[in-house]
Amino acid sequence: MSADNDGDRDRDSAGSGTGRRDTDVVISGAGPTGLVLALDLARRGVRTLLLERADGLFPGSRGKGLQPRSLEVLDDLGVLPGVLAAGGPYPRMLAWEGTERRGEWDMVPRSEPTEQVPYANTLLIPQSRTQELLYERLTALGGGVRFGTALTGLRQDHAGVAVELSTGETVRAAYLVGADGGRSTVRRALGVGMTGETVDPRPMLVADVRIVPGTVADRDHWHVWRAPDGGVALCPLPGDDTLFQLAATFEDRTAEVDTTPAGVRALLAARTPLDGDRITDVPWASDYRARAALADRFREGRVFLAGDAAHVHSPAGGQGLNTGVQDAYNLGWKLAQVLLHGAPAALLDSYEAERRPVAADVLGLSTRLHRATADGEATQRGKDVQQLDLGYRDSALAVDTRPETSEDALRAGDRAPDGRHGEGRLFDLFRGPHFTLLTAGDAEPPAALPEQVRTARLTAPGGPYGTGVLLIRPDGYVGWAGDRADTSLDAYLTAVGLAPAGRPA
Ligand SMILES: Cc1cc2nc3c(=O)[nH]c(=O)nc-3n(C[C@H](O)[C@H](O)[C@H](O)COP(=O)(O)OP(=O)(O)OC[C@H]3O[C@@H](n4cnc5c(N)ncnc54)[C@H](O)[C@@H]3O)c2cc1C
Known part of the structure; x- marks a missing residue:
């Protein structure tokens, strides 16, 4: 079901008599x-x-992994510097059997940044911290x-x-x-x-715990123990030298999970060689079943x-x-x-x-x-967790009029990658609420465009953008691509509220 066009902000509103919109x-x-x-x-x-x-705001570390594509969004929203300062790299996993080390591995994929992917790795940052930084930016913009x-x-x-x-x-x-x-x-x-569906019928516990420094072997690893009644893991969280996210599974599907500080201390003591009383504080704890x-x-x-x-x-x-x-x-x-x-x-x-x-x-x-x-x-995640390859090629908002573009070339609907642009980067050009119209080769932009569209000529030819005209949506996806600006581009602009300047939509 479609809603009406809403250009008129003062129309009466639903189910609410004759009042104006609040x-x-x-x-x-x-x-x-x-x-x-x-x-x-x-x-x-x-x-x-x-x-x-x-x-x-929510106080727990729960969703503590920010994927590279989210970092790009936060860059656009002006939150990235704070997020990078508050976060850190994912530590390597370290398996223990009692007090014996049993092996190390990387859970998340690790890559070097490239011109097209400036944020190449998953960032570890407590969800509560991400939310605080979003909230700070929102209030700085006058919201609340x-x-x-x-x-x-x-x-x-x-x-x-x-x-x-x-x-x-x-x-x-x-x-x-x-x-x-x-x-x-x-x-x-x-x-x-x-x-x-239920993904896993076993109950799980997740909690933030402060532990006396020196109790856990180090803060450079995500420590994992397995016990017959379930595993337990301690992931050091950035920003507080005593804070870990504790996660535990319970093999007994009927287990009652005790989320009290005493229950969390008892669990640590039962499943690891660590003294539960070294947990000084449990600022947040929750139980769930994966669905x-x-x-x-x-x-x-x-x-x-x-x-x-x-x-x-x-x-x-x-x-x-x-x-x-x-x-x-x-x-x-x-x-x-x-x-x-x-x-x-x-x-x-x-x-x-x-x-x-x-x-x-x-x-x-x-x-x-x-x-x-x-x-x-x-034991390892692939690059598919990074969300960089997600796109909208099948969308009605992805229009590619170029006749010969191979499947693996950049097409309408794909994420618009970063790259060099003049003295700076394409992401500098994209940053903000506007659309960006890129031209390369012989192509020229349309004669008149509304203020919401910034135009730029690609200065580093030969990259993934190829030649022609590309309209980048405000959310960083290629919306329209063609060899030249034509009536198909005009129609696209009208569909997204960018009627060419001087012509009403
Ligand atoms: C153990 C665990 C680990 C996780 N790790 C990750 C991870 O590494 N990366 C990741 O991406 N995700 C992770 N997640 C998932 C992630 O936490 C959630 O997907 C995320 O919080 C969803 O955000 P949301 O804003 O959609 O909803 P929520 O975070 O649930 O926020 C909804 C908000 O709405 C409020 N609310 C509810 N009802 C009302 C109402 N009627 N009126 C007004 N307000 C209301 C609530 O109080 C809450 O603040 C993890 C989850 C768990 C449980």
């Missing part, structure tokens, strides 16, 4: 997904209300989070959404995004089902689902948070083009069309990795 977009949930979306919308000038049921306020219900019609809050208020908006996690209130209110599920739809009228609200993963391969970041990044510019720049509302259809197949693939990957790890078959 805001353009309500986002339910200030996890990583909601924060990235709010940040992207804030820098585009879209009025946004970000609701968070909890009184503060309404903490302690939950979405409790919603009504929508052709003109807008009325969002009910736990405070008893009703907020009227053009669009609502449910980024409220695996148990999403928004998804349930819409009646959208989740299709999926994989995909929402049957990512959109219902004016309401969208993103992040864990749309897909839940096994933690294996570190995909959940990263996939939510990419959902938000895909949706933000499209909402802004429709709300502020007169793009047809059909542009919003491309969100589910592009993101649901990606989420389905990523779910398959994390489930395979989880099962192979549990069976002892997989």
Whole structure:
């Protein structure tokens, strides 16, 4: 179902009588997904209300792996310097049998940065720290989070959404995004089902623990012990010399997981040679069972689902948070083009069309990795966890008019790689909320383009971009590619709210 064009911000809104809209977009949930979306919308000038049921940001290290593609997104959003300063490389794994070392290996792939892939490795950073940095940037841009306020219900019609809050208020908006996690209130209110399966029936524990320095052999490894009743792992976290993420599995499927500090201390003492009392503090602990599920739809009228609200993963391969970041990044510019720049509302259809197949693939990957790890078959992750090769070639928003382009050449729908450009880099050119139109060889840009499009002539020919004209979307994918700017490009520009200057859409 498509929503109407929303160019007119003052129209009456849904289910809410005759009042004007209070805001353009309500986002339910200030996890990583909601924060990235709010940040992207804030820098585009879209009025946004970000609701968070909890009184503060999530405090745990949970999703501690940021993949290279997410680092590129955070670069664009202006958060990367802080994230790199707060994070560190993934340590090598170190297996123990009691006090004996039994072998070391790399879990994540390691590569040197290249011109096209400047952030080549998964970054270790506690989820709580990532969220704090996103929140800092959001507030610096004038945005914020309404903490302690939950979405409790919603009504929508052709003109807008009325969002009910736990405070008893009703907020009227053009669009609502449910980024409220695996148990999403928004998804349930819409009646959208989740299709999926239990990946692993065994209970798991994850906790942040502070341990007296010197207790664990070193902070350069991710220490792993196996015991008959389940394994336990201690991963040192950057930013605090005493902090580790403790993860444990329980072979007994009926085991009651004790998440209290006493329970965590007892577990460490039972499964490792370490003294449980050396744990001074357990700032956060949680238990879960690995599940994989995909929402049957990512959109219902004016309401969208993103992040864990749309897909839940096994933690294996570190995909959940990263996939939510990419959902938000895909949706933000499209909402802004429709709300502020007169793009047809059909542009919003491309969100589910592009993101649901990606989420389905990523779910398959994390489930395979989880099962192979549990069976002892997989100790290493491949490059597919980095999310650099994900793209949208089959999307209606990927238009490639070049007649002879090989399958492995850069095509419309692919991630736009970095590269040298003048004194700087292409990512310097792409950074910001705009589109970028690249020309190379004899091709010329169209005579007139709206302000939202920056043009540049490629200065380092021979790279993956080839020759011709390429329009790079604000989320860093090649949208349109052709040998020359022609009427196909004009049509594309109109479809994304960039009617050539001087001509109304
Ligand atoms: C052990 C473990 C390890 C993991 N490791 C990784 C990893 O290395 N890499 C990775 O990418 N992912 C990892 N994940 C997954 C990752 O943590 C999640 O995918 C991620 O948190 C999803 O972000 P989100 O913003 O979509 O949802 P959430 O983080 O769940 O945030 C949703 C927010 O919505 C709020 N909320 C809920 N209901 C309402 C409501 N009605 N109104 C208002 N607010 C509401 C919640 O309080 C919460 O703050 C891991 C998960 C686990 C369990």
